[in-house]
Amino acid sequence: VTKKLLVLPGDGIGPEVMNEVARIVAWMGRKRGVAFDISEDLVGGASLAVHGVPIRDEVITAAKAADAVLFGSVGDPKWASVGFDLRPEVAILKLRQELGLFANLRPAKLFDALAEASTLKPEVVAGLDIMIVRESVGGIYFGTPRGIETLPDGSKRGINTEIYTTSEIERVARVAFDLARQRGNRVCSVEKCNVMESGLLWKEVVTALHARDYADVELTHMLADNCAMQLVRNPRQFDVIVTGNLFGDLLSDLASMLTGSLGMLPSATLGAVDEEGRRPALYEPIHGSAPDIAGKGIANPLAQILSFAMLLRYSFAMEAEAALIEQAVANVLASGLRTADIMSPGMAQVGTTVMGEAVVRELDKL
Amino acid sequence: VTKKLLVLPGDGIGPEVMNEVARIVAWMGRKRGVAFDISEDLVGGASLAVHGVPIRDEVITAAKAADAVLFGSVGDPKWASVGFDLRPEVAILKLRQELGLFANLRPAKLFDALAEASTLKPEVVAGLDIMIVRESVGGIYFGTPRGIETLPDGSKRGINTEIYTTSEIERVARVAFDLARQRGNRVCSVEKCNVMESGLLWKEVVTALHARDYADVELTHMLADNCAMQLVRNPRQFDVIVTGNLFGDLLSDLASMLTGSLGMLPSATLGAVDEEGRRPALYEPIHGSAPDIAGKGIANPLAQILSFAMLLRYSFAMEAEAALIEQAVANVLASGLRTADIMSPGMAQVGTTVMGEAVVRELDKL
Ligand SMILES: CC(C)[C@H](C(=O)O)[C@@H](O)C(=O)O
Ligand SMILES: CC(C)[C@H](C(=O)O)[C@@H](O)C(=O)O
Numbered sequence: 001v002t003k004k005l006l007v008l009p010g011d012g013i014g015p016e017v018m019n020e021v022a023r024i025v026a027w028m029g030r031k032r033g034v035a036f037d038i039s040e041d042l043v044g045g046a047s048l049a050v051h052g053v054p055i056r057d058e059v060i061t062a063a064k065a066a067d068a069v070l071f072g073s074v075g076d077p078k079w080a081s082v083g084f085d086l087r088p089e090v091a092i093l094k095l096r097q098e099l100g101l102f103a104n105l106r107p108a109k110l111f112d113a114l115a116e117a118s119t120l121k122p123e124v125v126a127g128l129d130i131m132i133v134r135e136s137v138g139g140i141y142f143g144t145p146r147g148i149e150t151l152p153d154g155s156k157r158g159i160n161t162e163i164y165t166t167s168e169i170e171r172v173a174r175v176a177f178d179l180a181r182q183r184g185n186r187v188c189s190v191e192k193c194n195v196m197e198s199g200l201l202w203k204e205v206v207t208a209l210h211a212r213d214y215a216d217v218e219l220t221h222m223l224a225d226n227c228a229m230q231l232v233r234n235p236r237q238f239d240v241i242v243t244g245n246l247f248g249d250l251l252s253d254l255a256s257m258l259t260g261s262l263g264m265l266p267s268a269t270l271g272a273v274d275e276e277g278r279r280p281a282l283y284e285p286i287h288g289s290a291p292d293i294a295g296k297g298i299a300n301p302l303a304q305i306l307s308f309a310m311l312l313r314y315s316f317a318m319e320a321e322a323a324l325i326e327q328a329v330a331n332v333l334a335s336g337l338r339t340a341d342i343m344s345p346g347m348a349q350v351g352t353t354v355m356g357e358a359v360v361r362e363l364d365k366l
Numbered sequence: 367v368t369k370k371l372l373v374l375p376g377d378g379i380g381p382e383v384m385n386e387v388a389r390i391v392a393w394m395g396r397k398r399g400v401a402f403d404i405s406e407d408l409v410g411g412a413s414l415a416v417h418g419v420p421i422r423d424e425v426i427t428a429a430k431a432a433d434a435v436l437f438g439s440v441g442d443p444k445w446a447s448v449g450f451d452l453r454p455e456v457a458i459l460k461l462r463q464e465l466g467l468f469a470n471l472r473p474a475k476l477f478d479a480l481a482e483a484s485t486l487k488p489e490v491v492a493g494l495d496i497m498i499v500r501e502s503v504g505g506i507y508f509g510t511p512r513g514i515e516t517l518p519d520g521s522k523r524g525i526n527t528e529i530y531t532t533s534e535i536e537r538v539a540r541v542a543f544d545l546a547r548q549r550g551n552r553v554c555s556v557e558k559c560n561v562m563e564s565g566l567l568w569k570e571v572v573t574a575l576h577a578r579d580y581a582d583v584e585l586t587h588m589l590a591d592n593c594a595m596q597l598v599r600n601p602r603q604f605d606v607i608v609t610g611n612l613f614g615d616l617l618s619d620l621a622s623m624l625t626g627s628l629g630m631l632p633s634a635t636l637g638a639v640d641e642e643g644r645r646p647a648l649y650e651p652i653h654g655s656a657p658d659i660a661g662k663g664i665a666n667p668l669a670q671i672l673s674f675a676m677l678l679r680y681s682f683a684m685e686a687e688a689a690l691i692e693q694a695v696a697n698v699l700a701s702g703l704r705t706a707d708i709m710s711p712g713m714a715q716v717g718t719t720v721m722g723e724a725v726v727r728e729l730d731k732l
Contacts, residue, residue: 075560089560119490119598140506140528141561148563155532158567162506162528166521192612194441194455195507197514201524226654228620229628232485232598246558250616254594262595288592 002037003316006066008059008095011044011088012289013299013352014072020301020356021070021308024325027363032321039066043095044074044088044289055091060098064280068315069095070308071284077291092284096136099280101269102168103175104136104248106286108235108255108265113333117260117342125235130255131183132241133176134248136269138168139198141245164198164244169205171272176242177214184239186218190227190247199224202244224251231255256286263287263300263341266307268314281315283307293340297351300339302329305359328362335362368403369682372432374425374461377410377454378655379665379718380438386667386722387436387674390691393726398687405432409461410440410454410655421457426464430646434681435461436674437650443657458650463503465646467635468534469541470502470614472652474601474621474631479699483626483708491601496621497549498607499542500614502635504534505564507611530564530610535571537638542608543580550605552584556593556613565590568610590617597621622652629653629666629707632673634680647681649673659706663717666705668695671725694728701728 009018028034041047041059048054054074063069074088095101110118110128118125143161150156173189180187189206191199203221210219222230224247230237231251235258243251256265265287271280285303293299306329313322337358338347350358375384394400407413407425414420420440429435440454461467476484476494484491509527516522539555546553555572557565569587576585588596590613596603597617601624609617622631631653637646651669659665672695679688703724704713716724 084563084566087560093561119486119600121485121487124485140526143525146563148567151531156567156571157529157531158562158564159509160506160528160562160564162526163523165517165523192615194453195459195615196524196526197450197512198524198526200450201514201522205522225615225619228594228616229623232620232623234485246612247616249558249561249591250594250613253591254598254620257595257598 004066005036005038006069007040008043010072010074011076012291012294017301017304043091045076069282073289075289100271102137104134104269106132106252106267110259114261130238132252135172139245162198173206180240186239188220190243192224266310268310283311331362332358370432371402371404372435373406374409374437376438376440377442378657378660383667383670409457411442435648439655441655466637468503469636470500471634472498472618476625480627496604498618501538505611528564539572546606552605554586556609558590649677697728698724
């Protein structure tokens with residue numbers, strides 16, 4: 001059986017870093033005999049430019065038919081005035097929603113070789129390894145009513161709605177508890193239950209599910225504002241964090257920046273396993289499209305490459321191959337190569353392509 | 367004219383740290399001939415215990431009649447099951463809303479003497495001085511519909527609504543622009559306009575107001591997730607940040623933790639100036655009720671004392687007296703006294719009372 005992969009490079013540095021994944025894919029075919037059936041398409045601003053929409057229905061259809069989607073990043077200031085429904089970001093939001101990708105796994109892991117890149121003191125972040133599980137198809141991102149209304153006096157009113165149901169909360173909490181069992185066995189559930197009823201329900205549902213099915217896992221609760229503080233004060237107190245879409249957006253970006261190497265971090269977004277045992281999944285770097293450095297050949301391709309490793313592990317159970325890629329990346333870093341975002345004194349600064357080639361060279365040695 | 371002050375110590379460490387403000391008030395009477403007409407009342411869990419509600423209507427009335435409110439903190443796990451409408455936090459939320467306190471000013475300023483308390487590297491935070499202006503009577507905190515519904519199948523649905531209108535956005539943005547003119551002249555407006563229409567309106571309104579009345583101030587825009595990252599990556603890029611209620615809650619806690627001295631930071635929440643030139647205002651520390659250390663006599667009273675200094679400055683134009691208090695606090699720190707939260711090697715650890723007394727002693731010397 002061939003592995004059907006849909007590749008969506010997107011905007012900004014997306015296509016550049018995706019090019020480097022192509023080298024890894026080629027290596028896998030050459031050296032490990034793994035064949036992928038790969039198709040590629042446009043999303044985001046890149047799709048807008050050609051098709052007038054941020055994502056076409058046939059891309060959604062192709063994503064549903066694929067075994068896994070490898071996504072770059074979307075967002076481009078060029079399209080700032082294209083209108084809310086046509087903005088590049090719709091591409092990733094629609095993919096999450098249409099494929100039912102409800103669990104966004106965002107690791108914030110410190111790479112030992114890059115410990116000095118963190119703005120936090122080494123003794124605060126050494127060994128940091130947090131997994132944030134963010135709900136990704138609900139909450140204020142998708143709730144209705146939403147929109148901008150014009151009032152009789154000509155002024156306006158912007159509205160968004162946060163909604164969470166018992167089942168939406170349960171399914172993502174299950175993912176968090178299951179992951180915790182394979183890690184530090186601790187889950188911290190984060191909401192704002194002292195202000196929001198949706199947060200209160202979140203806390204109640206997680207508490208009940210824990211008592212019912214996961215009493216062996218340690219569960220704590222934290223308010224979102226406190227969590228933002230605690231991530232700065234003492235990030236190593238966390239193992240798995242589970243939270244809603246909006247808090248997860250902020251807290252996972254914050255957590256990954258603690259490692260000082262945002263350009264290094266991959267993510268997975270998973271849906272539910274269907275009757276045939278298939279599980280929709282999308283893999284993308286945590287970083288965005290970085291329009292300021294796009295086209296300069298200096299972007300760090302490692303997060304995109306590590307996203308591909310995650311894809312091999314979670315979607316195709318190719319643990320050995322995933323581990324090979326991760327080891328190759330570790331070896332490249334150990335050899336002193338650095339892209340600009342993770343550069344430090346005494347290291348050798350290289351561009352996107354040289355970094356990608358170096359990973360392949362290290363793979364050859366393994 | 368006497369200055370009418372309403373003092374609301376609240377829960378946890380609130381009453382303990384407020385006791386130390388009483389010393390400062392006494393000193394002001396003794397040495398500067400400043401008389402305050404002070405009344406005190408219960409709020410939060412303390413009010414629940416006696417009156418069965420987190421805040422009584424007569425406390426709201428007294429707050430409206432006062433020239434300024436000095437608030438401690440509310441929140442107490444003891445009342446976790448009291449029901450959403452009776453939770454201690456309702457006290458501060460109601461005060462903000464009923465008094466129309468729409469602009470929550472939250473400075474994140476590094477105290478030179480405490481530079482080593484930050485978990486961030488000194489070169490990243492030295493001289494940090496950010497002012498976050500958080501909208502505090504709108505957004506998802508107060509929007510309706512809200513609540514928890516039970517669905518036909520017995521499962522539940524939690525709902526909250528984020529609403530922002532043109533005028534709500536304009537008035538808080540004005541506060542931010544006006545403050546910026548007295549500082550670094552830069553405002554960064556933070557929303558999530560790539561996902562939320564309320565954020566899109568926010569950005570449009572701030573942009574239009576800027577062009578109309580504040581073109582001399584530098585304005586930038588940032589997505590909330592990026593802001594959370596940038597606060598960790600390079601916090602000194604910010605001067606004034608203006609944002610909505612929920613983002614402001616997280617980002618201001620995060621920003622203040624960057625200084626390593628959350629227990630040191632005061633805040634002001636201001637309303638609109640009325641026809642008689644009066645402006646409702648409430649002052650409170652950024653830290654919460656800290657139930658884990660309540661009653662132990664170890665809480666840091668300096669944020670509460672500095673909140674009183676802010677009160678003197680903003681509500682009574684007593685700049686000299688405010689500056690005296692701030693200088694006394696700086697001198698106490700320079701003398702090496704530290705409460706547990708800001709303790710570091712070589713310093714002298716003291717409790718709440720000794721710290722309060724030390725501030726008065728330094729005031730005597732000034
Ligand atoms: C691009 C944007 C819509 C997206 C989000 O807010 O979810 C991004 O910030 C992310 O976190 O994946
Ligand atoms: C106590 C709570 C309701 C409050 C808030 O969320 O506004 C607090 O966190 C704050 O920031 O002042």
